[in-house]
Structures are given as C-alpha cells and as structure tokens.
Amino acid sequence: MKSSQTDLIIVGGGIGGLSAALAAAEAGKTSLVLERAPQFGEVGAGIQLAPNATAVLKRFGVMEEISKVAVFPKRLVLKDVYTANELSAMDLGEAFKARYKHPYLVLHRSDLHRILLEACKKTGMVRFKNNQTIETVKQEHDVVSVYSQSGEMFTADAVIGADGLWSKLRKYFVDDEPICSEYVAYRGTIPISEISNANLDDVVMWIGPYLHLVQYPVRRGELYNQVVVFKSYNYKANSDDWGTPEEMDRRFKGCHPDVKNALTFIQRQIRWPMYDRLPINNWTKGKVTLLGDAAHPMLQYLAQGGCQALEDASYLADMLKKYPDSYEQAFADFQKERLPRTAKVQTSARTWGEILHTEDPVATLLRNTIFEQRTPQDYEVADFLYSYDKTTKQIN
Structure with missing residues (x-):
C-alpha cells in the first residue's frame, strides 16, 4: 500500500477539480489531483461560460489564454423549432458587459x-x-x-471531492442516486466550412415539445458546436436501449429545414443520458467537502454546470485564505454560502427545462407571449445568475 502526503487531495481532474487546485494554490496550499482516466482531458464539445464564470477565469489569471480560443457571441437567441420564428433574444454587447462587468463566451470544453x-x-x-x-x-x-479501487491509499490534511455526477465521495454524506430526466443528448463539433448557413454571431437554441437544438461556434470560429436534446419515447431504467438516433428523427419530425439540415451533421455514435440529483442539505464533514457536480449536479438548461463549479472554486479560495489554519472552518463557511446558491440554480434548471420543452398549448402560448414581450436588453431574468459577486473578493 502506497501513501502520499500533501496539503489537499482533490478527487477528480475535470473542470471543477482543476479549478479547485487553482483555488488551493492561490491560498498557498499544495494539492494532489487524482483522476480516474488514463490521461487528463475533457469529453464533450462546447461549453457556455456566463459572466459569473468568466469573472472567476479572470481572477485565476487565465482569461488571456481563454480569449485566444473562445468566441464572444453577440446574442443568445431562442427560436421555434418548427417555424424558425425568433421568440426571444438577449443582447450580449456593451449594455450586457456594463451590467455584469464580464463577458459571455463559448469555447470547446477541451480548450478550457x-x-x-x-x-x-x-x-x-x-x-x-x-x-x-x-x-x-x-x-x-x-x-x-482516500482509498483507490486498486488498493492504494493517499493521505492529506484535507480532501475535496470533485468527482462529478457519479461521485463516490458523495456517498460519505448522503445515500442518493442520480435521477434520469429521460432526456438524452447527442453532441459534437464540425468544421465551419461544412455548414453553409451557420450563424456565427449568436448562440441559438431551437425549442419545441420535448426537444431542443443548441448551436454556436467554438475554437476561434473554426468549429461549429451542435447539441441535440430530446425526451425518449422508450426510456428504460438501467438500460442503454433508449434515446436512439431513430427516436431523434421521430421526435424532430416536421421541424424547420435548417434544423433538419443540422441533424444530418450530428454524431450519432455516442449518446449522453441527462441526469441531475436533488439538492442536499450538507456536503461538508470535518476536513472533507464536495465541489462542482459532485455537490450539486444539474441539468444543462441554464448552461450553468461548469459556471457553478468555477464559482465554487473562487469562493473556496477566499475561505482557505480567510481560515488558513482550519480546513473545518473554511469548508463550513464555503458550504454555508454555496449550498443555497447552487440549490437555487439546480432547481431553476429543472424548471427552465419544463418551460422550454412544454407540450401543453396553453403553456406554450403563455411562454411565447412572455418571451416576445421581452426586449434584447431586458436582463432582469438573468440577474440572479450573472450578478453573483461573492467570488472575486480575494481575501488576503
């Protein structure tokens, strides 16, 4: 049995785990990041980062590098999947930046x-x-x-579990399981040159009953990211035999020609079932805490999963600096601030999923009427997400 000593062990080397390592380093703590995969990397395609996340990237000193590969869209747009009518838009220009102090950007997850x-x-x-x-x-x-599957043991002064949706360390706090939404995603990127009618200025979300399609450019505008999401007709618990490409075609039948064309470029080999978990009332015990999806996995409908992990890391840095000699106090105060915040985002993501995917004609009419009454610079609906300002204090 092998033993290794460091200030902090971080379980999980994804976006949350690496952000936690940067937070620890800023606070003068060494860390050992333990990753399950044979090499470090990200699976998936694009990621959207709102001002509450780009503020943290600036704090950690990586925005200059991020800007070299990111795309800064001009608008967030909602369209009807059948008619292509623009239901609502949010201007991401100067008024947006003046309000939230930081930009909205999109990039490839592997670049981040x-x-x-x-x-x-x-x-x-x-x-x-x-x-x-x-x-x-x-x-x-x-x-x-912490003890690995292979029998190795690693020791430290404290542990942060950033091991994602299927977190093993979460079992230290609660005996719960991920909840399947019965929706599935197919995603991928293609060269911009292969798309003749690509909208390179906007993040576009086509919505309809039980489905949506998201499109935006990434990697300096060289690639086009597309994500198809739909509710399965044949969901089967504990099975991979649902959410098939054939169901995708059936669900999107009758959609606008631009959407039909987009579906021809979707990579159909890999499906991502969509899960979250219910918020919990505690993820900290002594010198062990959770962060990111291990603590608060959420559905993707607000594009906030990665953003909330970055928020976590930034606030954790502040608490580690405020209580340099007490992980217990640092983790307790970290949780006190972050738990209600992330629980609200988790539950809001579920609600927005229901709003975007409603099949009820009355609810659809009400939603569209409200959307159409918005102006592109009506930001009030986003304030609770993007105006969060408790992650950039940098307590000394």
Whole structure:
C-alpha cells in the first residue's frame, strides 16, 4: 500500500477539480489531483461560460489564454423549432458587459480544460496522478485518507471531492442516486466550412415539445458546436436501449429545414443520458467537502454546470485564505454560502427545462407571449445568475 502526503487531495481532474487546485494554490496550499482516466482531458464539445464564470477565469489569471480560443457571441437567441420564428433574444454587447462587468463566451470544453491544466502546472503547487478510481474516504487523527479501487491509499490534511455526477465521495454524506430526466443528448463539433448557413454571431437554441437544438461556434470560429436534446419515447431504467438516433428523427419530425439540415451533421455514435440529483442539505464533514457536480449536479438548461463549479472554486479560495489554519472552518463557511446558491440554480434548471420543452398549448402560448414581450436588453431574468459577486473578493 502506497501513501502520499500533501496539503489537499482533490478527487477528480475535470473542470471543477482543476479549478479547485487553482483555488488551493492561490491560498498557498499544495494539492494532489487524482483522476480516474488514463490521461487528463475533457469529453464533450462546447461549453457556455456566463459572466459569473468568466469573472472567476479572470481572477485565476487565465482569461488571456481563454480569449485566444473562445468566441464572444453577440446574442443568445431562442427560436421555434418548427417555424424558425425568433421568440426571444438577449443582447450580449456593451449594455450586457456594463451590467455584469464580464463577458459571455463559448469555447470547446477541451480548450478550457487544457488551459486550466496548464495554469495548474505553472503554479508548481499541483501534482497529478491518473488511473485512480477513488472509492472511499476516511478521517482519523489529523489526516484524511482516500482509498483507490486498486488498493492504494493517499493521505492529506484535507480532501475535496470533485468527482462529478457519479461521485463516490458523495456517498460519505448522503445515500442518493442520480435521477434520469429521460432526456438524452447527442453532441459534437464540425468544421465551419461544412455548414453553409451557420450563424456565427449568436448562440441559438431551437425549442419545441420535448426537444431542443443548441448551436454556436467554438475554437476561434473554426468549429461549429451542435447539441441535440430530446425526451425518449422508450426510456428504460438501467438500460442503454433508449434515446436512439431513430427516436431523434421521430421526435424532430416536421421541424424547420435548417434544423433538419443540422441533424444530418450530428454524431450519432455516442449518446449522453441527462441526469441531475436533488439538492442536499450538507456536503461538508470535518476536513472533507464536495465541489462542482459532485455537490450539486444539474441539468444543462441554464448552461450553468461548469459556471457553478468555477464559482465554487473562487469562493473556496477566499475561505482557505480567510481560515488558513482550519480546513473545518473554511469548508463550513464555503458550504454555508454555496449550498443555497447552487440549490437555487439546480432547481431553476429543472424548471427552465419544463418551460422550454412544454407540450401543453396553453403553456406554450403563455411562454411565447412572455418571451416576445421581452426586449434584447431586458436582463432582469438573468440577474440572479450573472450578478453573483461573492467570488472575486480575494481575501488576503
């Protein structure tokens, strides 16, 4: 059995885990990031980062590199999947930046992950170890130990679980399971040159009953990201035999020609069932805490999963600096602030999913009427997400 000592162990090397490592480094703490995969990287395609996330990227000193590969869209647009009517739009220009102080951007997840990984390495305070599936955590005396599937043990002064939706460390706090929404996503990127009618200025979301399609450019505008989401007709618990490409075609039957064309470019080999969990009332115990999707996994309808992980990391940095000699107090205050905030975003994401995907004609009429009455610079609906200002204090 092998033992390794460091200030912090971070379980999970995704966006949340690497952000936590940057937070620890800013607070003068060394960390060991344990990642299950054989190498560090991100699976998926595009990611949207709103001002509440780009504020954190600026804080951690990576916005310059991010800007080299990101796209800064001009608008967020909702369209009817059948008629192509524009139901609502949000202007992301000067008025938006004046209100929220930071930009809205989109980029490839692998680009974000690479830049965060490079930033961690530059600190000289973060070590990495792959092929580590961590099963359990144990606190005793003044150390915390985590145990891998292969029998290895790693010890540190404290542990942060950033191991995602299927977190093993979450079981240390609660015996719950991910909840399947019965929706599935197909996603991928294609060269811009392959799309003749691509909208390169906007993030476009086509919506309809039990479905939506999101489109936007990434990687300096060289690639076009597309995500198709729909509710399965044949959901089967504990099975992969649902949410098939054939169901996709059936669900999108009769949609606008632009959407039909988009579906021909969708990669159909890999499906992503969409899960979340219910908010919990505690994710901290002594010198162990959770962060990101391990603490508050949410549906993607507000594009806030990665944003909330970044918020977590920034506020955690402040608490580690405020209580340099007490992980218990730092983690407790971290949770006190972050738990109600993330619970609200989790539940709001579910609600917005129901609003966007409603099949009820009365609800659809009401939704569209409200949407159409908005002006592009009516930002009130987004204030609770984008105006969050408790992640950039940088307590000394």
